[in-house]
């Protein structure tokens with residue numbers, strides 16, 4: 274099928290993990306490679322969109338014609354995404370840490386007792402903030418990486434965060450998820466569901482953008 278043009282649209286994409294520093298040498302992170310979000314940004318730019326890619330710490334090249342903003346923590350990601358609004362579309366593909374250390378130690382924490390307790394606090398939920406923002410994009414898309422009860426969790430997030438689409442993928446199975454080049458997505462909207470893949474993330478990115486473009490043009 275011919276690619277639907279996204280010319281004239283501004284699309285903000287977040288991608289990659291966030292790292293939450295504990296002290297100058299340690300952090301809490303996760304296994305996101307950023308490949309899915311980078312593939313979406315690349316595909317959107319190829320279709321003519323103006324793309325802002327807010328990227329956590331990843332080892333990936335910036336796609337052609339994409340404006341990249343590098344961040345490290347969940348709070349930095351939120352600030353960069355909100356600053357990039359208004360936009361027509363927000364795609365939250367970043368695996369944002371849900372908790373961060375209450376304070377970052379100024380010096381390396383030395384080992385002493387057998388048990389060390391870290392106090393963690395909730396991070397800002399960028400996707401929820403974008404969706405509730407006065408300059409809410411017309412299409413707000415989330416990702417849900419789940420190990421179980423995929424549909425119930427994805428639909429719950431669609432409702433709770435007031436999303437237009439949520440792309441669920443199962444982590445922990447071969448050929449899908451975090452570090453793989455391939456993925457399989459189930460995309461839920463309030464009124465439907467669509468299975469994409471298994472396929473290379475570059476192809477899935479294009480198929481997801483087609484779903485988004487169809488909604489924008491509907």
Ligand code: C5P
Nearest residue numbers: 365366367369396397398399400415416
């Ligand atoms: O609630 P959960 O973290 O599973 O939802 C996943 C979606 O929410 C992803 O699109 C992710 O980018 C976004 N998210 C976020 N900020 C957080 C946590 C998740 O933007 N603190």
